Amino acid sequence: MSPENASVAAPPAGLMLNPRLFPTLSAAQIARLTARGRRRTISAREILVTPGSRNVPFFLVISGGLQIMPATGSETTLLNLDPGQFSGETNMITGRPALARTQVRESGEVIELDRDAVLGLIQTDAELGEILMRTFILRRVELISRGIGDAVLIGSTHCAGTLRAKEFLTRNGHPHTFIDLDRETDAQELLDRFHVTAADVPVLICRGDVVLRNPTNAQIAECLGLNAGVEPTHVRDLVVVGAGPAGLAAAVYGASEGLDVLVLESDAPGGQAGTSSRIENYLGFPTGISGPELTGRAQAQALKFGAQILIAHRATQLACARQPYAVVTEDGSRVSARAIVIATGVQYRRLAIPNLAQFEGAGVYYSATAMEAQLCAADEVIVVGGGNSAGQAAVFLAPTSRHVHMLVRSGGLADTMSRYLIRRIEDNPAITLHTHTEITALEGTSHLERVRWGQAGASGDEVRDIRHVFMMAGAVPHTGWLDRCVALDDKGFIKTGPDLSPEDLAAAGWPLSRAPSLLETSRPGVFAVGDVRGGNIKRVASAVGEGSISIAFVHQLLSS
């Protein structure tokens, strides 16, 4: 497949007209910004930023004009910038490669700032910082909603690998075009001609010139430069493992208080909260907020204060024999730090159902986002679990599915779910709760076609032609990678502070005369926060609270 074919797939991009995407700065604001940059003369048709280039500069137009054009090489203008207006989108903050071309429309003059100067401005000038952050984020949202970017994903929605890659791009906020092989027959012919087999799907065309066949998330991140600008080799003040609400809170508070913070995330920032359709019990959001929006804001906040985040970097080992400790990641690299905060959360338990693995991503899902909802529109679905996440999934899926069956092993929801969700489930005729019920078998060939469930006291199983099951039961902590470096409880959660017994500390060789602080593990300077910590209340607010206060203990440690 040639690069030219990639651009055929991208939709024609039109002019962005929303005025919030190109605010005009006042004379006072221009003066403050000018003081941080350098004047530069520009000539018509001069290219200031090419797609894929790193360390993208920022331009404020003083006279003349700029135009922003898509990466495809098309002459379409996405955005016209006139005097008083500025270039840039979220990659100014993340340091990722440019997604579009910036070209001079009319000769004149600009003020140019490099990325560090923009980050400095955002941190110190509250008014300009707010305008820039808001505009950058709105521009990225616009690029995502129009699929304007440098990635084309070709695959089938019935393929687990496609779903994974699509979810990875979506959760990382990377704009992309998706070509569905089940709908676009031309695309299938094209793949056949280039000997792309079913095993190679999905195919990712990356930045117009690299074709990846069934890539891992780490390969996608590498190709699109999602970790650009992160220098992993020097010893940090703090390494945070996991970028859910707890890890992001630690990053925000750590970086805002001057610590050199690196966050390692195995997948995409946001954690479990990032898969929630609507969080309604987090303080300050009376009408609720979607998980991706809440955690997307937290990520921007952490980056704004200078924290760095390495995505698709799974921690596989904590080298804890001597200080500074090091975290080893899947690709074998090591990052060292004076303090470590573990915020790796939990995952849903994989139920002991024969052939479960065969249907994962092909009828069995572990999150209920808009992407999965689209797949099962107008079909009957099953949600397994009685916690808040299962309740949210049922309420979220009910309007678009034919019917939602909630299966719980217990006799009801009262002990496990918030009252507001129980009421919504009870009031919704599209949801049926089946108590004392468990799935006994999954059947199908390449996709789930049938489900059997058994109810305590009933004779025989019930068989239903249901093609979609959302597994949202149980919580298994992500602690397998710690390999006895820190004491765990009998369910595998990390013990901290007062929960550590004298025997735990003796077994771990606790070397200090002081006791471990509230969130400290059996290893001095290693802290655990959020869902992964034994005794934690599994809520966004407690994850955020623990992540934030862990920084006070990190400061105490670093200053001792």
Ligand SMILES: Cc1cc2nc3c(=O)[nH]c(=O)nc-3n(C[C@H](O)[C@H](O)[C@H](O)COP(=O)(O)OP(=O)(O)OC[C@H]3O[C@@H](n4cnc5c(N)ncnc54)[C@H](O)[C@@H]3O)c2cc1C
């Ligand atoms: C669908 C759903 C809806 C929910 N709704 C609500 C709600 O409405 N209100 C509420 O208060 N709570 C809700 N919760 C619970 C809430 O989301 C969690 O309590 C919260 O996300 C826990 O945050 P955390 O940072 O501790 O862990 P997580 O959110 O689980 O984040 C952990 C992160 O660590 C990463 N990670 C794991 N292992 C590694 C490794 N080895 N290396 C690097 N990274 C790793 C994971 O990929 C993940 O991003 C919901 C949960 C779900 C699943």
